[in-house]
Amino acid sequence: MSQAARRRDPGLAFVGPFLLVYCLVLILPMLHGIWLSLHVIDIWGDGRFAGLANYSRLFADPVFGQSLVNTFIVTLMIVPLLTVIALGLALALNRATRGAAILRGIFFSSAVLSVTIVTLIWRFILAPDAGLLGEVWQSAGWEPLPFLSSPGLALWALAITTIWWSIGLPMLLFLAGLQQVPADLYEAAALDKASRWRTFTQITLPALRRTTILVVMLQTAAQLQLFGQSQLLTAGGPSGASRTVVLFMNEVAFGRWELGYAQAAAEMLFLIILGVTLTQYWLTGRAGEGDHGR
Template sequence: MARSYRRSSWANGLFALPFLIFFVVLLVFPLIWGMWLSLNKVDLFGGAQFIGLKNYSPVLKDPVFAQAVRNTVLFVAVSVPTLVTLGLFLALALNKASRGSSFLRGLFFSSSILSVTIVTLIWRIVFIPGDGLMSVIFDHFGWAQIGFLSERGWSLFSVGVATVWWSLGLPMILILAALQQIPKDLYEAAALDNASKWRGLTRITLPSIKGTLAMVAIIQIVLQFQLFGQAQLMTNGGPAGSSRPIVMYIYETGFVRWEIGMGTAASEILFLIILAAAMVQYWLSTRKEEQ
């Protein structure tokens, strides 16, 4: 009996084997290889030379990297709360069983399936000076023109607007799914007690979906720290690096300057930043639940 049980357990484990293979090949191996490359002076045409942590020192001392870190942290600090708040607002507004709500859900989610190239093309048409939509609006009201893609302080904002529009569908759908799992009996009991809608929101809805809100925040932290395509295609990191994110710095270091070891070291630093930010968000959410 024990032997047949062990055989059954191994047979069941075979179903997970394809996933484990892809997990190791596409995640574990690149992660370990990236750590190894960051400790080497790498020449794609002549092998690698082990140099320890010497790749990290010039990256950490590079003012361009420091600027990229500031840009990315600011971008994440603004975009993630915006995505969670707007996703919650839309989910609450569209949590109805009607054709209109279904249509609007699909409409808001449709932007998420577009490629980054199409998204940036759309928003370049909106922000481009002279003939863009914003320029037409400013001209209509007689306001001074703003170089949304070419002025410091506005370039990163423009990238953020495009990113929020592109990424809003996923938070909305995840929060909407959580809302639909809340038992209706809770709202019926609250109605019998003459509880207001605001009280129902703060005492029933938000406590019931706080785990989902934390998950959405962590997912968006991980995704938005990897900002690249929008910044490259809309502003190319300019002006003067004011919209250059960390991933663009990694790309320029590794594939423009061909300093593979330094580029990999920068990517490992980004990995640690994302891990720390996600863990802080997870710790804060679990601490609130315990209290």
């Protein structure tokens, strides 16, 4: 055995178990899912090969189309607001004080709750008849807004709930990014008598560029898979106004037992998430190259 081969053996022994588990847990299920999406199959039978029939049916399905539009809309509602709010909290709490530490723990605490608890809390808040928000508005003489039963407000209910639930991790990521900014940059800005806005736009934001990209990409991928809030808060209603793609898949797979059709929807969602993520990465990379060019 050659010396180069001996050097490779320890490396293969080190990464081999990981590669084996990776293939068993991710690659094989993904390939099986693609195979399943090409069949008309339910939970009780072997099914039959249908080729691309499930995908053709998806493109002609108005319910899937509506769920896809709902998913994109709620993602656009959540991601920009979540990013801005998380950045604002990180800037406000980036202090080495006991009060800031307590507030960081409070804002992060919602992230450890299950989706069931979160939706239960927000049902008590958003219910127009006996909810906290409805009671406050009635006491002020206003008519409570039907967040959970109005087609125009149902997605906002999902967005508000998700932002409250998800704010912790982006805030911590921004805090970590802020702590990596060299202090001498702020000292130089103070000596130059730069305003807070100029310091923020010229020092803080450029330093947080990679963190912002990470937050936006992670949250976009997460919100395109939004499910629990839609199922438990509004049940996809009213009239499908808050049905997301993952809720559509759940209804098809476990309500109508059309596993092949549901898997085809899952593969479409996977391609959409992959395409959106790669597009974001490409656009931010191009923007970074433009900045370096200047």
